[in-house]
Amino acid sequence: MVKNITIFTTNTCAYCAMVKKYLGAKGLPYDVVNLDEQPERQAEALALSGAMTVPITVVTKQDDTRQVVIGYNLAKLAPAVA
Amino acid sequence: MTETKVHDVIMVGAGPAALAAAVYTTREDIETLLFERGVVGGLAAVTDMVDNYPGFPDGIEGLTLAENLRKQAERFGAVIELGEVTNIAKEGKLLKLETTSGDMLAKTVLIATGSDYKKIGVPGEQEYYARGVHYCATCDGAFYRDKRLVVVGGGNSAVQESLFLTRYATHIDLLVRSELRASEVLQHDLQKMVDAGKITVHLQTATNEIVGEDNHVVKVVGTDNASGKKIEFPADGVFVFVGLKPNTEFLKNSAIELDEIGLVKTNEDLETNITGVFAAGDVRSGSTMQIATATGEGATAALRIREYLEGHKQTS
Numbered sequence: 045m046v047k048n049i050t051i052f053t054t055n056t057c058a059y060c061a062m063v064k065k066y067l068g069a070k071g072l073p074y075d076v077v078n079l080d081e082q083p084e085r086q087a088e089a090l091a092l093s094g095a096m097t098v099p100i101t102v103v104t105k106q107d108d109t110r111q112v113v114i115g116y117n118l119a120k121l122a123p124a125v126a
Numbered sequence: 127m128t129e130t131k132v133h134d135v136i137m138v139g140a141g142p143a144a145l146a147a148a149v150y151t152t153r154e155d156i157e158t159l160l161f162e163r164g165v166v167g168g169l170a171a172v173t174d175m176v177d178n179y180p181g182f183p184d185g186i187e188g189l190t191l192a193e194n195l196r197k198q199a200e201r202f203g204a205v206i207e208l209g210e211v212t213n214i215a216k217e218g219k220l221l222k223l224e225t226t227s228g229d230m231l232a233k234t235v236l237i238a239t240g241s242d243y244k245k246i247g248v249p250g251e252q253e254y255y256a257r258g259v260h261y262c263a264t265c266d267g268a269f270y271r272d273k274r275l276v277v278v279g280g281g282n283s284a285v286q287e288s289l290f291l292t293r294y295a296t297h298i299d300l301l302v303r304s305e306l307r308a309s310e311v312l313q314h315d316l317q318k319m320v321d322a323g324k325i326t327v328h329l330q331t332a333t334n335e336i337v338g339e340d341n342h343v344v345k346v347v348g349t350d351n352a353s354g355k356k357i358e359f360p361a362d363g364v365f366v367f368v369g370l371k372p373n374t375e376f377l378k379n380s381a382i383e384l385d386e387i388g389l390v391k392t393n394e395d396l397e398t399n400i401t402g403v404f405a406a407g408d409v410r411s412g413s414t415m416q417i418a419t420a421t422g423e424g425a426t427a428a429l430r431i432r433e434y435l436e437g438h439k440q441t442s
């Protein structure tokens with residue numbers, strides 16, 4: 045079971061909109077960290093994913109294990125939030 | 127498993143061409159399903175600003191235009207499924223599409239899969255992918271606030287994206303293999319950034335290697351074509367815009383005819399060599415690779431699909 049979801053985004057990121065659309069369609073709530081508004085959190089996104097890209101979706105499960113999905117990748121995102 | 131339902135039309139891709147086609151087909155009560163493996167809105171959605179789409183005198187953000195096209199298509203009943211089409215084959219008088227959601231049947235198909243960024247194929251490009259080497263400025267540019275960048279390419283996309291990246295980067299070296307091929311308007315805007323010291327253009331400069339240290343990019347090695355001299359460009363990141371390759375790999379086992387660069391061949395009705403299969407937009411051989419022409423071709427294809435469904439061409 046999913047405990048919470050955080051998406052790292054920017055204002056111009058089309059793939060971020062797709063992740064939000066997918067989670068929205070599944071009825072899953074999520075928090076957004078907009079790196080254009082909070083550039084100080086870039087290092088956090090990079091540390092979590094090892095990638096300098098958005099979207100980064102961090103899925104935390106009830107047992108506090110975490111799964112990080114880089115980009116808009118349904119093959120990884122779908123099982124992560126299942 | 128093959129779904130038993132027969133769709134009137136399945137559109138492969140949901141970029142501007144397919145979304146425009148869907149506005150037309152759905153308004154004609156033609157049941158329409160679109161498959162999209164990436165972003166709804168296609169390349170238009172990842173473009174910062176679109177200044178040449180008619181009807182928007184001040185330009186329009188690519189993401190907003192894409193969203194508007196999607197809403198307009200959905201308003202009339204288009205259904206967009208997030209998934210990929212992996213093959214198209216004839217099944218009697220119908221068409222069978224292999225997809226990530228299973229096999230589907232349709233009376234007609236519109237191929238509107240556009241194209242994707244080409245790679246340069248130099249050492250370091252694969253290794254530092256998404257960790258210093260990027261192909262989408264609107265996605266990854268924000269990671270280069272107050273950093274130094276190299277952009278590779280000399281066409282419209284390279285110049286347009288370099289201009290976008292100046293909002294983050296302190297300086298950009300633009301490496302152009304031969305001459306600039308961008309439109310005059312873009313070159314004019316580029317000159318302003320050159321004059322401001324934000325961008326330096328290096329013509330006749332090949333890109334040979336992307337070099338990293340401690341897991342991040344530190345420089346790009348190039349060659350001055352005239353002198354043959356190696357040049358090093360210090361960089362925290364590299365954005366590559368060296369052209370596009372058609373999204374037609376999924377057709378390699380189909381009977382659909384492609385041209386020598388892999389674009390889908392059509393007749394003047396935008397129909398391929400397979401009856402009932404149409405193509406529109408950037409993926410079509412002879413297209414002019416613009417959003418306005420993609421939507422125009424989408425509309426044309428939709429009208430031809432209507433004629434086809436009305437029985438005028440059902441000879442197979």
Ligand SMILES: Cc1cc2nc3c(=O)[nH]c(=O)nc-3n(C[C@H](O)[C@H](O)[C@H](O)COP(=O)(O)OP(=O)(O)OC[C@H]3O[C@@H](n4cnc5c(N)ncnc54)[C@H](O)[C@@H]3O)c2cc1C
Pocket residue numbers: 138139140141142143144161162163164165166167168169170172173175176177178179209210211212238239240241283286287373376406407408409415416417418420
């Ligand atoms: C950086 C950049 C800037 C640009 N700026 C402008 C501009 O200012 N003005 C302008 O007019 N044009 C511009 N263009 C060109 C414009 O974006 C394209 O001409 C237009 O998007 C083409 O539309 P399309 O629908 O044919 O293809 P695309 O927009 O490429 O859409 C095709 C869609 O099909 C999907 N797809 C591919 N294969 C499959 C499959 N097998 N299954 C399911 N889905 C699939 C893709 O994910 C994609 O979303 C720009 C292009 C780039 C790269």
